[in-house]
Amino acid sequence: MFAPIVIGLRNQIGKAQFNQLRGKVIALHCKTITNFCNRIGVTPPERQKLIRIARDNGKSLGLLA
Secondary structure, eight states: OOHHHHHHHHHHHOHHHHHHHHHHHHHHHHHHHHHHHHHHTOOHHHHHHHHHHHHHHHHHHTOOO
16 A cells, blocks of 8 residues: 555665655654553553554555565
8 A cells, every 4th residue: 555655755765865764754653652542541561562463464464665
């Protein structure tokens, strides 16, 4: 789904710049997930478990590049 977009962007801007941008996006995404989980009362171990499930589902669905 998003993999072709990610691969195209990486090819266009170069691997080094892409990795910097990717790191910033991942950090922002993690912060957003943490804030949401804190707001609704999800404990850190539960949050980690949900993140692992989402990651594994993304891999099996081909959403990760």
